[in-house]
Structure formats: structure tokens, C-alpha cells
Amino acid sequence: MADNHRTLIVGGVLTGLFYLFLIAGAVRGAYVLGTAVGTDMFTEQLLLARTIVAGMAIGVAFMVTLRTVQEYGDLDEPAPVLTAIPYQEAVWGLLLMAYIEFVELAVVPILAVAVAFAVGAGSVASAPVITVVLLAVVALSTTAGFVLGQLLMLSSIRVAFVARYKTLIGVLAFVAYFIVAATGALADLFRVDWTVFGATPLGWVADLALVAAPTPSIGIARPAAAAVTLLAGPIFLTWLAARLTGAVWYADPVQPVDDTDDRNTASAVGTGGLSSGLSERLFGGRLARPTLRIAQKSWRRAYRVPLKLQFAMWPVFFLIVPIQQSIEAGEITTLLPISIAIYGAWATGAAFTLNPLGDEGAVLPLTLTSGIRGIQFLRGLLFAGIAIGGPLTVVLAMAVGFASPMDVFSAVVTGMLGGILCVSACAIGVGVGTAFPKFDPLSHNNKVVVPGMLAFAVYSLVFFLVLLPGLFGSFPPLTQWLSGEVDVSTQTLTLAGIAGTTLLAGGAGWVGLRAAGRTIDDYTPDDG
């Protein structure tokens, strides 16, 4: 109980700090914009404000889209609800829930921004106007995101091709997005987008928010168009959301033909079972059976619900700059191998280990009463990540290192660092994931539960602390700078760095694994 409190306090403090940091930035921006009112700078600042508001609206819509696919788009208990009220009312309820969740997060920054602008501009009336307008923007984004999410859900249910290849489509979409981002096309694309949105009612929302400010720069037409959009948009999108959601809930789904769903071979014992795949041939008999089964189970669940791996995808943006640099330079830069080692380990740790307890859902009683020790259960999750992420990271980082101007020693060290970090990241992941579990609110849920954002944030923080010495020793610009400062050869620094990171990685991993193992051994789900 005391541990739970400590965990909550630590989590709360970290979230609070992050939140404060964001608010501070927004407040400063709003104040600067306010002080620009009545000056020549204001027109330029207004363009920026339009961009920010449009960006915020799109960002919220994107997050709501994701959350709709994950959670918002479905009722926890459809039968009793849909037999009691019309489905449209249920959809309104879901939309309201989504809106309230985002408003809970946004209301403080919105108020702070409104007050900061009002103070900067010396216009008291601006504060309530900005608040109301920005809350309306959240409503527009929520409904738009919900509609997009349900569109995705509908296509995955009704379109046979999408239903069959949704995993592949998701991966390809992500890769395409990544390539666009890495080649710099994303920036161009965004610039185009901003221009487009700035010249639409979505961008003019900024004009509406600032309509109370004493400046002739804010005309009448743009704020009026924005007001109509903010009023009519959510109403139309709510209607559309209800229609789409009804289609998702009631339409006959196109059954995906899955490789493990072959009814013709169902009678053959072992067909499609855990004990008949490639992993069994590779690791069967070499690894403890419980460890292998847990890993196999994790791989199959992730393959079938790739959303489970979303936190392994997030750090991929860490690679964008080094890849971009390499493309621009026409050769692989020395930054790329170390970036691959870091990303590989970061993603490996985030893939399977960040929610050991919560992801078990209703299966937790089976796990706990199976007699398996906590540490052995975690070994299975660790293996699931390391077996795939470890070799990939080491080989890729080394290969890219050899192809770069990096010397052979540094390339090997980089690969080794990646390998060590992969193991440590997984161990840190289970430690953090057990301390910050995310449970489905439904105790009888048997579906995948994606780890919490807090667990990912804390895990990333610990991971980078562990990484720091290695980074100083392996990241060429840092190593060269430090070498000059302390008058030690870069190779010595590299070795010292990797030794430091190895030590920290071992320590943090050991602590994480031990703590998580003990927590699971003593865990009684029903005691709360």
C-alpha cells in the first residue's frame, strides 16, 4: 500500500513537472503575443498564432483518433446500454467522455494562456473569449478525431482487404510516414499544411479568440467564419460520428482469414499452437518452457494487435535527424550508428515489458496461480524483446558503423553498447512497468492493454540516464569535445563511457528486475 502511494506520488510529480513545462512555454508565448497587440509585429505574430491553434486542433484530433481506435469507439458493456437507449445517445455519451478527458488536460493551459494574453494585451475581455473559443476548438477536434477513428474502424471491419492486411497496412503507413519525415519531405508537407490551414476557418479560430483584443488587425469576416465552423462543425461531426459508430457496431464484419484460423487443419493436434512455430524450432529445448511460452504468447498477441507495440514505434523519431543528415551528406554519418543502437534498445525495452501486470487483464489469476515465480514470468517478457530487438540492434548498429567513417573499434563498441542497452532496457522496462501498471477499467477484459504514457515517460527517463556515460563515450561530437576538455584520448573515453553505461545498465536492470519479480510474487489483484 505504501509502495503504491510512493509510486503514485512519483508519477504525479513527474507528470506535473512535464505539464508545468508545457504550460510555462504556452504562457510565455501568449504573453508575448499579447504585448505585440497594437504594434507592427502583431500581423506576423497572428500568423504564428493561427499556425499554433491549427496545430493544436490537428494534434488533439490525431490523439482522439488513436484513442477512438483503442477505447473511445466502443462501449465497455454494449448489451445493457444498447438495449436500454438508442445507440446515438450512447455515441453522444462516448463523445462527451472523450471531450471531458481532453478538457481535463487542456483546461489549465487554456486558462493560463487566456490570462497571459489578456495581461500582455491589457484586455480583460480577451481572457473569457479565448477560453471559450479554445474549449470549442477542443470540441471540434474531439468530434473530428472520433469520426476519423470510426472511419478507420469501419474500414478494418467492412473492407476485406483492409481486414486481411491491416497489420501490414499499418506498418507500411508508418514506414512511409517515417521516410517522408526522414527525407525532409515532412517539413515541406507541414509547411504546406500550415499555409492551407492558416487560410481556412481552422486557422481563423485564432482571429476569433483574439477578437476582444484592441487591434484593427482582427477583422470581422475571419472570426465570423471561424465562429460558424466552431458551432456547426461539432454538430455535423457528432451526427456523422453517430452514423459511423452505428455502422461499426451493427454492420456484419468481414472475417479476416488468419494463418492460425485455418479450420481445415483444426483437428490436427498442434496445428497453429504455440509449440509448432519457428520459435519452437529455434528455442525449444534450449530455453525453459515457461519462459519460451510467455515469449511466444507475447509475440502472437503483438502480431495480432500491433497497437500493443505503439511505444516501440514512438522513439523512431529519434532516427529522423541522423538519417536526414546522412541523406543530405550523401554518406552515412557517424551519428547514425549510435542513434540506431539507442533507438534499437529504447524500442526493444518498450515493446513487451512496459505493462507486465496490466496487460495480463483477466488472465492474471491464471498467471498468479500457475506457480510461476515472478522473475521467471518476467524472463519470458524480457526474452520476447531481447530475442528480436537484441540481434537486430547489434547487427544494424555495427553494419552501419562499418559503413560510416567510424573506425572499426568504435563500430564494434557501438554495436556492443546497443546489445547491452537492449538487455538493460527490458529489465528497466519491467521494473517501471510493474511500478506504473495500467489496468483496463474492466476487470473482465481479456484484450491487450497498451502501457500507460507515464510508464513510458519514466522508462525513457531512466533509460537515458543509464545511457549518458555511453553517449559521452560513443557520440563523436560529445566524445571529441570531452576529450579536449579533460585531455584524455577518445578511445579511453569510449571505453570509460561504455563501462559506465554497462555498470549503470546492470545496476538499473538488476534493481528493476528484482523489484518487479517481488511485486509479482506478492501481488494479490483483488486486494486493490
Place this chain on the structure above:
Amino acid sequence: MESHVLHHSMNQRSSTEVIQMVAVTGVIGMIGSPLVVRYLYILFSWGREVPMTAINATNLTKRYGETIAVDGLDLTVPEGFVYGFLGPNGAGKTTTMRMLTTLMTPTDGTARIAGHPITEREAVAPHVGYLPDVPPLYDELTGREQLEYAAGLRDISDAHSQERIGTLLDRFDLTEDADKRISTYSKGMKQKAGLIQALLHDPEVVFLDEPTSGLDPRAAHTVREMIVELAASDATVFLSTHILPVVEEVADRVGVLYDGTLIAEGPPGALAEQADSDLEDIFLELTEEREAGPVATEGNT
């Protein structure tokens, strides 16, 4: 002749001596008899299987703040018994099962499963099979994958688990659906998969929370048969259900829990005989009496 001798010898002793002799003999007899009986019992049962206690709970209590979910439960279930655990919704049946399966820590009291204290999960686990009210299955796996996973968790050899899984899938008519995803299963199919999972490792004590829930009559019949077979093979079944005819049919002993207190216990036949009625009437009578006010009625507590 003998009576004459006795009469003669008594005549030779004073009445005080006789009283003293009778008193001493009586005291020795009172102390000695149980010892003799115990001695003879041990002598005759030497080398035989002595019936073990599969479940033994003493003063088992669970409190949530001011609310008492289970109140000082004393329970003894011998090996090979089917124990029908009855009670209205919210009586504390699931809480009791969760404590006995180590998933919940009692606020007070102790319990042992197959001789192992419930505070030692690792020791208890190999002896226990548990089907909770919600079958613990992953939606994304197929039935076969799920069962292989459960067998793997318990480190059951592949050959043995494949054979056992095959047999149980056949038994519950689930073979054809074994390679379909659990997310496509009906409630009854999930229940069957959960039950197979609970029995995979041949547990000595099986806890079943509403095992026939969602099952069609044929599958429910298979479950009843399975329970009887389990008991015949010396496994103990702790069965919580609302379907009283099931309990009446298979249980050796029935316990009725109300507001966390065991208000009646005994063989189903004896309980029914006592009220000249069937188990359903007994259940209704007991719980209605409790609703009205505290009563002392107990079957065989």
C-alpha cells in the same frame, strides 16, 4: 458360578473399598478408553491411506474497511469431496475462493490447501486448479494456443500437454474450434476452454466459480460428469454455483454462505431431509430467514 465368585469376593471387601475401586477404574477408563481407541485405530490403519483434509479454513475473514465480506469462516473439506458452496449474490463466495486460491489476502484467520498455507502461493499453486467467474483467456490467442500457454506456464511436458489438451478438447467438443481465436468464442466456449485450462495439470483441489454458466445442457452435463470423475479420482472440488440441482446431484457436502457467514452445512440429502424439502427450498428458507433477522438454524454445523 462367576457371579457367585464375584459376589463372594465383594462380600470379603468393605463397601468403602468397593467404591474406591469403582471410582479409580472409572477414571482410568475414562482417560484410557480414547487412548486405547486411538491406539487401535493407528494399529489397524497402519499402511492404509488416511483421508487428508484438502481445504481447511479457520476463522477466515475478509474486511474492506467497515464492510465484512467473509466473517470468521471455518471450513473443512476432506480429500475427494465435492463441496457445494451456495449463497446469494454478494454473500462472499467469490471472495472466499479468491482467498483460498491465494489471490486475496485474508484480513484474519488462516487456511490450508492440500496441507499448504494460503500465504505460500508457490506451494499451493501446483495443487490447485481455478476457474474464476471470468475465464482467464487471452482474446488474441486461439483456444489451443491458450491451453498450450497454460500448460507451458506450469512446465508440463509438450507430449503430456498435447495428449491432455487433445483429450479434454474432445471431451468438451471443442476440438473443431480449438484453432479459432478466443475473441470469436461464445460465452459457453470460453467457459469450456477455461475449465480445460483449470484441469490441465491434474490438480488435487479444483475451485470452480459458476462452471456451468453459459453452457448448453450437453456441456453442463459434461461438466457434472467431470466433477464426479474428479472426485472419484480423489480430487477435491470446491464448487460455487447458483444452479442448485447441480449441487444436489454432485456435492458430498453443501455450505450455505450468507453475508459472509456460513449459516448451514451438511450433506445435501441431510439438509433436505431436515426440512423435508429439496435444496432449493432449504436455500430460499435459510436466506429468507436471514433477511428477516438472525436465526440459529443450521443443518449440521
